Amino acid sequence: MSVTDKTAVVTGAGSTRGIGRATAHTLAAAGWHVAVLDLDEASAKDAAHEVAERSGVQALGVGCDVTHEASVEDALAVLEDSLPPVGALVNNAGITSPTPFLEVSGEEWDRIFAVNVRGAFNVTRRLAPGMAERGFGRIVFLSSVSAERGGGVFGGVAYSAAKAGQLGFTRALARELGPHGVTVNAVAPGLIDTDITGGALEGERKAQLLAGIPVGRNGNVHDVADLITYLCREESGYITGATYDVNGGAHIH
Template sequence: MSPSEMTAVVTGAGSRRGIGRATAHTLAAAGWNVAVLDLDEAGAKETADEAAGTHGVRATGLACDVTDATSVEAALATLDGALPPVGALVNNAGITSPVPFLEVDDAEWERVFAVNVRGAYTITRRLAPGMAERGFGRIVFLSSVSAERGGGVFGGVAYSAAKAGQLGFARALARELGPHGVTVNSVAPGLIDTDITGGALEGEKKTALLAGIPVGRNGRVEDVADLITYLCRPETGYVTGATYDVNGGSHIH
């Protein structure tokens, strides 16, 4: 199957300066039809309209709360039949939290895990069976360098733990789904210039952060989106259970 015969689902792709929107564009440029899911329905539709208009593919934007199984089911029910079968899923929806561990409370911990881990589970659990049945699928998790180096960028312990949870999720899922033609990989971005990090990339703080990055700049959303799109290619069928760092060399291990 070629991307033009399939749909790529990207969660959390409504933000104008986010990795999700850039990923929707790069996937569309590669020929994928795109389904954009986001809490912000207007943002999701805007991303979809841009992708369809720019790249000539079919695209739709849908309101979806990945932490709510009913919301996920409703969004995917709308998607069924409206676009070709889902061949790729990018688990991009996520939230960060800088709260120090000694100050974190149960509600904050649960909030971070709900979006980053349970949200990824809820939609993956719904879409993976169809991929396995059709004998083709590409699943990509958006983890973080914080999961690998133990925070220290923007996220605290809750965020690092949740993003590390995604890595274990992806690796184990890769073992299970490999025999069915489905690959599962993770991307771990470092310092990327998005709406989430933008405020921190100013003045002396920016200079200090960039001093620790060998390539001498912060990352761009396209740097991450290009890699995700590569991992979703039909040709990239012998790469699974891997974690790809996109951090300019700030964390080499």
């Protein structure tokens, strides 16, 4: 059994400067075929085209709203017709919200949970049975340092709570799926230079944030993508239910 005859699904991998697209490239370089799911179908197709061209693997980009079960069902039906069986899932699709708790609306709270938690459920619930049946699977959740230290980086309470929800999801699912050859882990990035952080990483604010990072720099998408790809290897089958911090030492616990 080898990853070269399997597909890795990465959600929210359309953004050109995001962790998702970097992960799609790194997985492809390791031999995985890749399916990119993104709300922006054009970006998903662009990412897949880029991956196929660079790594020579099969790649497919599909428009998908992870918050809607029917959209997930349609997207996965397309990829199951076109690519080898799914062996890995990276739940990367996510949105942040800086709104302070005393100002947050119920609607915004639900929107944050819909993408980060329900979205991950919708895709995982659909793909996990096939992995369990085939006796091999790697599931990785993209959580955040905000979940561990209680915000204080970018996201407010809604974001921190949703990302913490993913950690409980990861741990409990690891227990259930372990006997079926499926590992489930979480990655908790700190300050990573992406479009989400973009404008906040300038001038005095940047200096202030970097002062608290022992390695003296913010992270980049490859720092995270390499770790995710490591967790998806066949050889990483004894690592499960774990949360990996990628934060340059900014949060040590």
